[in-house]
Amino acid sequence: MAGLAKSGSAGTGYRSITAPLLVPTWAMIGFFLLLPVLLMVVYSFLTKEFRGGVDWTFSLAAYDQFLFSRGLFGDEPPVLEWTYITIFWRSIWQAGLATLICLIVGFPTAWFIATRPVQSRALWLFLITVPYWVNLLIRTVSLRFLLRDQGPLNDVLIGSGLLDSPLQIINTNLAVQLGLFYSYLPFMVLPIYAAVERYNFALSEAAADLYASRWTTLREIVLPVVRPGIIAGCILVFVPSLGAFLAPDLLGGAKTYMIGSLIEEQFKGSQGNWPFGAAVSVILMTLVLIVLMFYARAQARAEAR
Amino acid sequence: MAGRLDIRRYPGFAAMTVLCLTILYVPLMVVMVYSFNDSTSLTNWGGVSLRWYADLFTGVEAPRFRAAAWNSLTIAALAGTAATIIAVAAAVAMVRGGRFRGKGATFALINLPLMVPEIVTAVATLIFFSAIGLTTGYLTILIAHITFCIPFAYLPIAARLQGIEETYEQAARDLYATRGQAFRLILLPLMMPGIISGFLLAFIISLDDFIITNFVKGAGMETLPTAIFGSVKQGIKPNILALSTLMLTVSILFVTLSYFVNRLGQRSRA
Amino acid sequence: MDEVVAVRQVVKRFGTFTALAGVSMGIGHNQFFTLLGPSGCGKTTLLRCIAGFEDLSEGTILLEGRDIARLAPNLRPVNTVFQHYALFPHMTVAENVAFGLKMQGMALEARRKRAGEMLELVHLSAFADRQPSRLSGGQQQRVALARALAPAPKVLLLDEPLSALDLKLRQAMRVELKQLQEDTGITFIFVTHDQEEALTMSDRIAVMSAGQVQQIGSAREIYEAPVNRFVADFIGETNLLPVRVASFAGGMARVVLPGGHQLTCPAAESGPTGPPHVSIRPERLTLVPPGTGDLDATVDRLIYLGTDLQVLARLADGTALHLRLQNSARATPPGAGSPIGIVIEEGAARLLAD
DSSP states (O other), X not given: OOSOOTTOOSTTSOGGGHHHHHHHHIIIIIIIIIHHHHHHHHHTTSEEOTTSSEEOOOOOHHHHHHHBOHHHHTTSOOOBOHHHHHHHHHHHHHHHHHHHHHHHHHHHHHHHHHTSXXXXXXXXXXXXXXXXXXXXXXXXXXXXXXXXXXXHHHHHHHHTTSOSSOOOOTTSHHHHHHHHHHHHHHHHHHHHHHHHHHOOTHHHHHHHHTTOOXXXXXXXXXXXXXXXXXXXXXXXXXXXXXXXXXXXXXXXXXXXXXXXHHHHHHTSGGXXXXXXXXXXXXXXXXXXXXXXXXXXHHHHHHHHO | OOOSOOTTOOTTHHHHHHHHHHHHHHHHHHHHHHHTBOSSSSSSOOOBOOHXXXXXXXXXXXXXXXXXXXXXXXHHHHHHHHHHHHHHHHHHHHHHSOSOTTHHHHXXXXXXXXXXXXXXXXXXXXXXXXXXXXXXXXXXXXHHHHHHHHHHHHHHHHHHHHTSOHHHHHHHHHTTOOHHHHIIIIIHHHHHHHHHHHHHHHHHHHHHOOHHHHHHSOTTOOOHHHHHHHHHHTOOOHHHHHHHHHHHHHHHHHHHHHHHHHHHHHHTOO | OOEEEEEEEEEEEETTEEEEEEEEEEEETTOEEEEEOOTTSSHHHHHHHHHTSSOOSEEEXXXXXXXXXXXXXXXXXEEEEOTTOOOOTTSOHHXXXXXXXXXXXXXXXXXXXXXXXXXXXXXXXXXXXXXXXXXXXXXXXXXXXXXXXXXXXXXXXXXXXXXXXXXXXXXXXXXXXXHXXXXXXXXXXXXXXXXXXHHHHOSEEEEEETTEEEEEXXXXXXXXXXXXXXXXXXXXXXXXXXXXXXXXXXXXXXXXXXXXXXXXXXXXXXXXXXXXEEEEOGGGEEEEOTTSSSXXXXXXXXXXXXXXXXXXXXXXXXXXXXXXXXXXXXXXXXXXXOXXXXXXXXXXXXXOOO
């Protein structure tokens, strides 16, 4: 638009003050999140100070420690250290399994709600999301309380005679799975709900008219259409689960050690290793970025079609 | 034989939904019920009593919880307010500012706290404060909270703003209102349900935060979530159940409030 | 100063798209002036330029001689009635009407009094304390009018205000709006795509198309003396006959009709710029026995319209024509396929500029 905009008379006139309006946002998020993240990447290349801070000397020790066990063995040639890689692999596995469980439970739930009469849908959604609004810590604590050896669940199972000795759930993978499921289920339900709500049921009717069974219709017709919602839900569960701390820490134990706990440990007091913690965080963030990039590309491809 | 085939019904889906809701609510209900347990043992039921709630306020740990509650509530109020104000400015710029250089980058920036895993944010923030020499404590918690609350406040505000047609502001300007008057007398009142919603959301997010707070609080500072966590690590005690029930009631109340404020706001639009 | 608004060579571009391509016009005092044209012709853009919601790419706009092109909308003594009224939902009707006065700094009592007078003018005094959402479309529109008139602007802009109303209400409002303009003496600039509306209400009409002014004139001038094919076709119905120009001088032309007959007729001031056409309104043609009129044609079909009879006919070279005849005069209408002769009323044909 050619020159005469000095009076800001076009439209409602906010165009000329967008910069000052955005300064606080850039200041806060740019300075207190973006910059720190970049600084964290830098820290991953520094040397650990024995008192728990950092010494500003460039070093690859953190990444080295992650992959190799040279540090422990001195002059021997580098041997691949599986400990940390295993922890990562376990986290990916746990997150993936949690995503799968959320999908299996979440898809029917989302479908059910989306096919309710319009007025009651808001109520169902409300019911599903209300527990989410409770503090994650409290939700995890309540799960722990419920599943303890001496907890109410075992009380009921033993008291009703179904079991003789308590079911040991805490400290197992199952508990962590339940914890992750409990933490992130609504993230699976809501995007699938949104996709199903927009689904044109006339397509299912056409399929039925052409002799398809309900399940075939689901597989061949519904799922491809609803897939973007499913993928969104999976991403929204998988990514947070990967870096989860509370569920593995409060519900799991040594056998279920995950990335979140590994990172947390590096920053506790003087035994911590800040560069190493930073390095693990960088690796986690890279993993998440890769997943998100795949997602973005899949989205773009879907839209281009 | 069965009646007409309903293509929306799949057997087992309703059951799955009920199962899902059950799993979601049972742990919370159990905690609520046991918080009224009149017995020092966690497992045996001793009758209904409010003793653990009383214990929160008068028991041996009461001062600790009180301090934690004070910190949590004040930080949530301050961070919520700051984040809301910043989010309002950002929303006006993004929704009403037309196309400008850096709009895409700003959008990415606003969403950044939601994209970065919480634990990574926690680590990065701790490292940053340590590098610039800022002692961890109330201020560091507050700064971190404001930062990650901004997108949460932004979402309902921007959504509401997008639904307000520009013609109202144009009409106001047509009727001799300055930009400031049009904003204050027309846009702001119409945006209010979104702003309140955004504030409530930011408040709750701040109140509930654990991981980031835990990292940047330093020694000697507690918020309610970190106090609960510390206590739970030593074993779940009945007063924790009471505290948890209180907190979850507050959360649900706030969310319900936010929901109704939004609904009211929608109905008042011509 | 005989013009209250002068638009001088206004150009408005949105990126590569030109919405107004050099528009000029003068609008007088105490006038009901209409901008008429199809969607996308630029009429609403021009209105927004006058109101101050769009900057001009080129050109200027004068209000009572003063250049307002660079002024913000709140500094122009011009008010707008928006297409969907834009009544502030969080204020009562009275508060809405008083808003412009409040912004101008009028004291509370004076505001209340004036708002009351305006509501009286539009017959809505009883609704002063209602919320706008509780009013019908017609009532909301009248509130929008009262609100825009309250600050006594020099010019009132109306952006298709009747388009959201149903037919009966629209027809009633046309009369009311016209009356309101006469009562207040304020120039109304009215935007519409409905030519019937334009013809019934306006003192002067500017017909626009594709960002340019096609013709400005009274309703009669536009209808009876269209300058080009667009205007002839957009307003009412017309027949466009391709002709050959034998001579052209001083506003009159001698043309050769299809079939050979010659005719002297008024012409638009500039000569034809493309293949010449004459425009003849269907009600200015009469039927005569074949061979005795200006044209010979064959009837395609007849359409009975109650008061009128529409005769669709075709000339020997294939050009389509239609006539509108009053039903009372005809004894027996000619059947489909029968040959007819057509006489063109004196002065009814008009050579178009394009």
